[in-house]
Amino acid sequence: MGKTQKKIFNSLLERVREIVKGPSGRDEKLRAICQLLIENVPHYDWVGFYLVDKAKKELVLGPFVGEPTEHVRIPFGKGICGQAAERRTTFVVQDVSKEGNYLACSPKVKSEIVIPLFKGGEIIGELDIDSHTLSPFTEEDRVFLEDVCKIVSELF
Numbered sequence: 001m002g003k004t005q006k007k008i009f010n011s012l013l014e015r016v017r018e019i020v021k022g023p024s025g026r027d028e029k030l031r032a033i034c035q036l037l038i039e040n041v042p043h044y045d046w047v048g049f050y051l052v053d054k055a056k057k058e059l060v061l062g063p064f065v066g067e068p069t070e071h072v073r074i075p076f077g078k079g080i081c082g083q084a085a086e087r088r089t090t091f092v093v094q095d096v097s098k099e100g101n102y103l104a105c106s107p108k109v110k111s112e113i114v115i116p117l118f119k120g121g122e123i124i125g126e127l128d129i130d131s132h133t134l135s136p137f138t139e140e141d142r143v144f145l146e147d148v149c150k151i152v153s154e155l156f
């Protein structure tokens with residue numbers, strides 16, 4: 001990754017911290033973070049949060065920016081989001097056409113990254129990003145987005 005990209009990610013992290021500290025409610029903050037990411041990273045085309053419904057072992061769609069999705073509830077284990085929740089780890093799929101356990105939202109989507117949100121060692125949600133580009137996600141995206149999630153977990 002070039003220096004410029006690193007600088008952009010660092011300045012975005014700073015802005016995420018400012019949003020988290022701000023006066024608005026949690027959902028508004030989560031939506032503002034989605035908006036910030038989608039506006040500033042060209043290969044992010046849908047950005048949203050899913051929150052864990054612990055009793056049902058399901059993910060529930062929270063604030064997002066991008067086209068509406070039919071996947072408002074996703075059982076643990078299903079799709080890329082459900083697999084990330086079950087395994088409690090970041091899931092990167094560089095080509096969704098090669099992923100058997102995938103829930104399609106739009107035919108435009110070519111790749112996806114899902115990062116779990118943890119609080120006190122427990123998974124409480126996820127940050128989900130779809131891209132219209134094939135193989136766009138680097139190690140730097142993963143590190144950056146895991147840092148975003150660490151900051152976001154302060155909201156819970």
Ligand code: SME
Pocket residue numbers: 046048069071074078079080081082101102103104105112128130
């Ligand atoms: N593609 C996801 C479903 C959620 S949408 O991307 C918004 C999956 O396979 O879990």
